[in-house]
Amino acid sequence: MSLLSVRDLTVKFSNRTGALTALNGISFDLARGERLGIVGESGAGKSITGFALMNLLSQPGFIDGGQILFEGEDVTQMSKKQVRDMRGNRMAMIFQDPMVTLNPVLTIGQQMVETLRAHRKLSFEEARQIALVKLKEVYIPSPVERFEQYPHELSGGMRQRIIIAMALLLDPKLIIADEPTTALDVTIQADIMELLLEMCQSNQVGLILITHDLGVVSQVTERTMVMYAGRIIENGPTRSIINDPQHPYTQGLISALPQQTQPGQRLKQIPGVMPTLSDMPSGCPFHPRCDHATETCKSQVPDISQSGESFVACHEVHRLQKELASEAAQ
Template identity: 75%
Template sequence: MSLLSVRDLTVKFAMRDQTVTALDQISFDLGKGERLGIVGESGAGKSITGFSLMNLLSRPGFIDSGSIQFEGEEIAGLPDRKMRSIRGNRMAMIFQDPMVTLNPVLTIGQQMVETLQAHRRLSRADAEQIAIMKLREVYIPSPEERLAQYPHELSGGMRQRIIIAMALLLEPQLIIADEPTTALDVTIQADIMELLLELCTSNMVGLILITHDLGVVSQMTERTLVMYAGRIIEAGKTREIINDPQHPYTQGLINALPQQTLPGHRLKQIPGNMPGLAAIPTGCAFNPRCPYAVDHCRSTRPETVSYASVEVACHEVNRLHNTVLEDESA
């Protein structure tokens, strides 16, 4: 049985004059201890996916249809009271900015102890010992002293380590990390990602890593979902997607990586922008930006098919693949 099974999940937002679709029938599975990456540009639906799984959508957003099963239990539409026993306990989320997650008027110790006591029958002394142990696991120096400090007294990297420690407090089976290093200096990002990988691997915790950075995904995950305009347009083993991307959008993301451009040359980019939810094109949503688009792409939405060991939603995947082969043999 999968740790997490998502089927045909559709999320909509009820605006003043219309209802728009943010997630359009997405489906995927996550095994116990498996690491899954979700990548795409801003507006692709990555973070909405994470919020939906945690049942943290707020109005005007709502789950319109579909299923989310966690350890065999249906949690889509679960009442908030019941969801609270799962959220933070069996599922945890790491957000982009630790200063948004941490309460600025409470000490680190107060926040960690309250989290533990909300889900476990523990004395304050026992909760503090568990908190200290978790801070040591994320290599926080002098953890006893950190319990008495406030978030603003710590560096960005230290705060993010504390967020990871808090996510692991109750030993969840699943962690959803939404751009966990965005607010950090480049020099600290690699350390945080390495720490997260180490902790998830050693504790057999399932990980969903939400990011726009395919370079990070290639180092951290076993499987990858590529999202565009609320749909999964390519899915498969991370190594297969990185080495042999099938969808033109995935190819564009990989070509845009800095290491794909010679020093002194202009960085490559995908022309145009992600469409807004109220203006998603007919047919394939990527067609206005796709160099391979034909009339069929502009009129009919592509179905997801198995191709070259991945699942891909593209009408022209055969022609695109043949074109690449011809270029390589030339």
């Protein structure tokens, strides 16, 4: 049985005229201990997916349909108590900004102990010892001293290590990391991602890494899911998607990476912008930005089909791959 199985998940946001669809029938699975990357531009639905999995959507957002089966239990049907027991305990989330996540008026130790005692029957000293062990695991120097400090007394990288330690406090089966290195400089980003990877591997924890950075995805994840306008448009092994992208959008993302351009040349970019929820195009949502779009693309939403090692939602993918193979053979 998969650790996580998502089926036809639809998320909407209410407005004055009805509801706008933010996630449109997405489906995927995550095995125990597997590391999955979710990539795409801003507005693709990546973070909404993470919030929906944790049942953290607040009004006007709501889950309109589908299933989120976590260890065989449907998260969408859980009571409030069941959801509270699941969050932090069996499924944890690392947010973008640690200063927003951490309570500024409580010490690091108070927050870690409070988290532990909310889910376990522990004395203060027992919780303290577990917290100190976790701080050591994420290579926090002088953990006893850090335990007594407030968030503002720590650097950005240190705070993010604290967040990872807190996510691991209760030995969850799954961690959802939403852009965990956005607010950090490049050298600290690499350290944090290396730490997160090490923690997941050593504890056999499943990881969903939400990011726009394909470089990070290539280093950390085993499988990658590319999202566009609330839909999954490509899903496959990370190495395959990086080295042999099938969907024109994925190809555009790879081509836009700085390392794909010669020094002194203008960076490549995908023309146009992500459509808004209130102005979603008919057919394939990517067709207004796609050089290969046909009349079919403009009128019909593509089904998922296999191409190479990936599963792709594109009407023209097989034709394009035949053309590429023909060009390579000449």
